[in-house]
Amino acid sequence: MQSKDETSVESNEHTALKCVIDIDTSTAPAAEQFDLYRSWHANLVDITLLREKFKAFAARERVWQLGNLVLLSVSYPGTGYRRRWSNKKNPVFDHWCLTVPRRLVVGTEVVGRLRWRCLAVPHEDESEDDGFLSLLLPRDFAFSQPFDLAIRPEMAAFIADYILLLHRSLPDRTERDVEYITTATTSLLAACITPSRNQIFEAEGPIDAVIMARANKIIAEQLSDPDLSPDKLCRALNVSRSRLYRIFEPAGGISSYIRRQRLLRTRDILSDDIDKRSISAIAEEWGFMDASAFSRTFRREFGMTPKVAREMGWRRLKHLRTAPEQAPVNVGSLPLNALLMKNYLAGHFNSTF
The missing domain is CATH 1.10.10 (Arc Repressor Mutant, subunit A)
Known part of the structure; x- marks a missing residue:
């Protein structure tokens, strides 16, 4: 006779892997569809159309969570509008973003060259495609250079092919496969991505x-x-x-790496609305004895003061948490912004998702 744990594991092995987000613009009036699409990525990038007048913007976004990796598929076939996008001036997230553009030419999909960037640094680009696949990785992935990656051309093509194959294989995967997919993907990318100035x-x-x-x-x-x-x-x-x-x-050196990890830890704690300690007390706990020096270092690293980070974190956490009397939030209805924030807060807080 099987135990409950064995039954749960067996059930998980046969549960099809589902995307955690599946949304489209069909719920909005035609003239407002692009604005709805743009709102999905409001905390990631600023997107503008280089041609203002349009009848509609039919787009669909699907997202799969693979451990600490996120695979994003966006399609807007036949829109015909060139878009300009740029990273946020005051970024909330600092993930790596590996993107593969996709176009339809006479019914055949044509894949563009791999693009990569860190969401924490200024970056601007233009595109006129029919969609894209993006793999979002934690910034500290593979001990990479803080703000840049050096990827050889042949490796870039290999990574693009892998992201496409990974996406195509997801309908045949189960929840049990996530652990292996994450490990395999992380190992493969670590072998292909070399830090700048390495x-x-x-x-x-x-x-x-x-x-x-x-x-x-x-x-x-x-x-x-x-x-x-x-x-x-x-x-x-x-x-x-x-x-x-x-x-x-x-x-940036071993000392810089340790300091950054400590700064990340203070940022996590500052986002916790349960921890009411002063900022200086939190800083001292992690080795920053001079409050003024800590504030300067924190601002240089994250682009905001510890006080602002605390206020933003508390507001965001309050928004994401579900009040006890409310029904649990359906993750499948959340935009990508909320999912990434949920991942960031996971393990630190008991939010209701």
């Missing part, structure tokens, strides 16, 4: 990748330890200072 010899790459993974685990476990230092890491990893510094050079 001077590591190709032969040492796999070994250094293991060292970085071990270092990241130690840093995560000991982040609140005031004695956490490059020297302590070297002893724990049994590597020289020069090698550790070289491995983390693309991330």
Whole structure:
């Protein structure tokens, strides 16, 4: 006789993988459809039409959550309007975005070249396609250069092909497959994406990748330890200072990497409306003893002061949470903005989704 846990696992293995968001513009009047489409990405990019007058803008967006990765499919076939999009001046998210444009030519799909950018830095581009696929990755993915990636042309084509194949395979996948898809995708992209200014010899790459993974685990476990230092890491990893510094050079150096992780932790705590401690007390907990210096460093990293980050985080959290007397929110009805924020808050707060 099977236990409840065994029955749950078996059921999960046969549950078809479903997209968590499936929305289209058909619910809006024709003249308002583009504005509705633009609102889906309001916290990610600013989108404008280079031709103002249009009869309609039929678009559909579907999103799949694959662990900490998000695959986005957007189609607006035959709209014929050239669009300009740019990253937000005060970004909420700092994900990597790998995008594959798609066009229909005489009924045949033609795939464009892979585009990539970090949502946290200024970027502007134009496009006139029939849709696109985007894979959104955490900014700290694969110890990459903070704001830029160096992808060889042949690897860019390979990644574009993989994203297309991944998208086409999703109808045949189950919820149980998500763990394996995430692991396989992360490993493949880590092998294809090399940090900018990466001077590591190709032969040492796999070994250094293991060292970085071990270092990241130690840093995560000991982040609140005031004695956490490059020297302590070297002893724990049994590597020289020069090698550790070289491995983390693309991330701005080991000290910068640790400082950024601590800043990210303070940002998480500031977004928690349950934690009422002062900003200076939170900063001190994570090794920032000088409140003024912390505020300057925080603003340089995230483009806003800790006070503003706290206010924005609390407002956003209050908006996303469902009041006890309300029915649970249907994730399938949420726009991409809310899904990414939900992922960001996952593990830190008990929101109702």
